[in-house]
Structure formats: structure tokens, C-alpha cells
Amino acid sequence: MAASLRALLRPAAAAARCRALLPPPPRPFLGARGCSAGAAFEYLAVQKTGARQSVGLIQLNRPQALNALCEGLMEELAQALQTLQNDPQVGAIVITGSQKAFAAGADIKEMQNKTFQECYSSSFLAGWDKLSTIRKPIIAAVNGYALGGGCELAMMCDIIYAGEKAQFGQPEILLGTIPGAGGTQRLTRAVGKSLAMEMVLTGDRISAQEAKEAGLVSKIFPVEKLLDAAIACAEKIASNSKLVAAMAKESVNSAFETTLEEGMRTEKRLFYATFATSDRKEGMSAFVEKRKANFTDS
Numbered sequence: 001m002a003a004s005l006r007a008l009l010r011p012a013a014a015a016a017r018c019r020a021l022l023p024p025p026p027r028p029f030l031g032a033r034g035c036s037a038g039a040a041f042e043y044l045a046v047q048k049t050g051a052r053q054s055v056g057l058i059q060l061n062r063p064q065a066l067n068a069l070c071e072g073l074m075e076e077l078a079q080a081l082q083t084l085q086n087d088p089q090v091g092a093i094v095i096t097g098s099q100k101a102f103a104a105g106a107d108i109k110e111m112q113n114k115t116f117q118e119c120y121s122s123s124f125l126a127g128w129d130k131l132s133t134i135r136k137p138i139i140a141a142v143n144g145y146a147l148g149g150g151c152e153l154a155m156m157c158d159i160i161y162a163g164e165k166a167q168f169g170q171p172e173i174l175l176g177t178i179p180g181a182g183g184t185q186r187l188t189r190a191v192g193k194s195l196a197m198e199m200v201l202t203g204d205r206i207s208a209q210e211a212k213e214a215g216l217v218s219k220i221f222p223v224e225k226l227l228d229a230a231i232a233c234a235e236k237i238a239s240n241s242k243l244v245a246a247m248a249k250e251s252v253n254s255a256f257e258t259t260l261e262e263g264m265r266t267e268k269r270l271f272y273a274t275f276a277t278s279d280r281k282e283g284m285s286a287f288v289e290k291r292k293a294n295f296t297d298s
Contacts, residue, residue, distance in 0.1 A: 043073035046080045048090060054238035055231055056084035056093040056136075066104035067097045069149045071127075078130035085134050088297070091238025091245065093134070094230045095157060096141040099223055102166070103150030108175065128181045131156040135246040137237050141230035142166045143223055147205070152179060155186040158249060160216060161230045162208040163223040168216060169205035189256050190216045241279035241295040 045059040058080050060067040067073075077095075084090050097103055131138070131153070140146075140154040143163035151168050154160050170183040178184065179200065188196040191214040198204065211217040221229045237245060247270045254266040274280040278298045286293035 041076045041080065043070070044076050044080055046083075048087075049231060050235045050238070052235070052238070053089055054091045055234040056080075056087070056090045057231065058084075058093065058095045060095070060097040060103055063098055063100075065107070066101040066145060067150070068105060068107040069103050069153065070107035070110050074127055078127055081131060081134050081138075085136055088242075091136065091240070091242050092234035093136055093138045094141055094227070094234050095138060095153070096227055096230065097143065097150075099143045099163070101144040101150070102140070102142040102146040103153055104145045105148030105150055105171070106181075125181050128152070128156070135249065136242070137234070137245060137249055139230045139234055141227050142168075142208075142217075143226055148172055148179070148183070149181055152181040152183050152186070155182055155190060155216070158252075159218050159233065160211075161226060161233070162211060162217045162220050163226040164208055164220055165223055166208040166211070166217075166220075167205045168208075168211050169203065170200050171203035171205075173201060174203040187216075190214070241277070241283070242297045243277055244274055244279055244283075247274065 041061075043060065043062050045061045047057050049055050049057045058077065060069075060073065060077075062068060062070070062073060081093065084093050128149075137159070138157040139159045139161060140157035141161050141163075142154050143166055145167055146154045147167070147169045148171055151170055154168070170179050170187060172179050172183065179187075184196070184200055187199065190196075191199075191211075195206075195214055199206065206214070206216075208217060208220050212220055219229070251263075251267045251270045254263045257263075258266065279293075279295045282295060283293045
């Protein structure tokens with residue numbers, strides 16, 4: 001169990017630790033190009049959306065390269081995610097690309113001449129791990145290609161919604177290398193050893209329908225309806241307690257990181273920890289009183 005989780009679950013500090021999950025006061029929001037709310041990104045379009053502006057929407061915006069994930073794009077993505085994490089109005093995040101490509105992979109031209117020494121000494125791709133540290137739920141809305149790093153990026157999200165023409169794959173073997181940002185680990189946990197081995201060893205792609213049948217994708221939508229569906233799901237998530245949603249996300253993720261026994265202990269302790277929150281009391285009171293809960297994220 002991570003040190004942060006152990007600290008959260010110390011009984012004497014339960015209430016304080018639960019409240020510590022709440023995001024700090026927001027930094028200035030970093031908007032899309034031309035947005036007066038903040039500085040522009042070169043490779044992303046970022047905004048808040050939804051009826052209550054409770055959803056952070058990040059669109060990969062490198063269309064000439066099919067949203068290939070260059071280092072600059074990934075640095076901007078980490079910055080955008082942290083900004084949305086720090087915004088108390090935002091309860092969930094959607095990451096999407098274009099109708100043609102979510103992300104067609106890492107930028108091969110950028111990494112073509114890298115050496116072992118460069119990769120090792122610079123912890124190459126380590127910055128990609130930033131997404132997995134975000135406590136707010138993240139939905140990947142995948143249209144078109146999600147290949148290599150694009151597939152890995154989608155798998156770092158908590159839920160994957162796919163357009164009916166989406167394709168997923170780990171073609172690194174065709175380039176003389178292997179996945180380096182979760183393609184052998186998250187994919188295997190999502191679809192099982194046999195299919196993961198086939199995809200990684202052949203470089204073959206799978207369709208949205210095959211991905212759904214294998215457990216990689218949650219739902220499939222017509223291409224033009226995908227983003228609206230992802231935002232609607234994010235709004236639904238954001239209407240709940242942000243504090244408790246973060247705890248629920250951590251508990252589910254522990255199923256992939258620990259044994260069943262340890263995971264059950266994590267779940268039980270986080271369940272107990274919800275009883276130190278105002279939102280648990282409000283939620284149960286609202287149910288008994290047959291009214292809508294008014295969560296305060298505390």
C-alpha cells in the first residue's frame with residue numbers, strides 16, 4: 001500500500017486526511033489558443049464544459065501528425081491535467097483527439113536517434129506517468145487511431161469510450177522495440193495475456209467492438225456522438241462528491257496493484273474513511289429524506 005494511503009487511513013487522522021484530498025485553490029486556468037482566460041497551448045485545446053462547467057476537456061491538437069505524442073505535447077498535457085486537478089469546479093476530465101486519430105503513437109522522428117544512455121539518464125517517458133497521479137476521474141474519448149503511445153495514453157485514463165471506427169494497437173514490435181509506457185502491463189490487465197501477447201508480438205490492431213468485447217473499452221458510440229457521451233458521463237461523475245470519487249478511484253485502482261486480500265483491506269479502510277466526511281452524512285441523509293444530495297466536497 002502506498003505511503004499516502006497509509007497516512008490517510010490512520011484512524012486518529014482520518015477526518016483531516018480525507019479533507020486533504022480536496023484540491024487546493026485553483027491556479028489561473030490555462031485556456032485553449034485565443035482564450036482570454038490564460039496562456040495558450042501549442043499542442044492542446046483546453047476548456048471547461050458542461051452545464052455547470054464541471055468537466056475539464058482536453059483535446060490533443062496536433063492534426064498534421066495525427067496527434068503523435070511528442071515531448072512538448074506530453075509536457076503540456078501534464079500541465080493541463082495539474083491545472084484541472086487544482087480547479088475545485090472541475091469534477092472529472094475528458095481527453096480526446098480528432099475524429100481521425102485520438103493519438104497515432106509517440107513521435108518516432110523525435111525518438112529515432114535516441115541512445116540507451118539518453119533514455120536511461122533522462123528517464124525517458126517518465127513524464128507520461130503524471131496522468132496516473134491525477135485523483136480526478138479521467139475519460140478517454142477515442143475516435144480513429146489509438147496506437148502505440150496513443151493506446152497507452154487511453155489506458156492511463158479511468159474509462160475508455162470509443163467511436164465505432166476506433167482502432168487500438170501496440171505496433172512497437174514493427175519498429176524494433178516494445179511498448180514503454182504501459183502497453184505490456186495495462187493492456188494485459190485489461191484484455192488478458194493471450195490477446196495482449198498477440199497484439200504486442202504481431203503489432204495487429206483491434207477494432208472498437210473487439211476492444212469492448214475484451215474489456216478494454218466501456219462503451220461504443222457513433223463517431224459524431226462520442227464526445228457528447230463522454231462529457232455527459234463526466235458531468236454525471238462530477239455531480240457526486242469529488243472527495244469520495246477520488247477515494248473510489250483509488251480503491252478500484254488498487255485492484256490492479258495489489259493482491260485481492262490487500263485490495264479488500266484498502267477498500268474497507270477507504271469505506272470507513274468516508275464516515276469522516278460531511279458528504280457521506282449528506283448523501284445518506286438526502287436518501288432517507290428523499291431529496292437530492294448537496295455535496296460540499298468535505
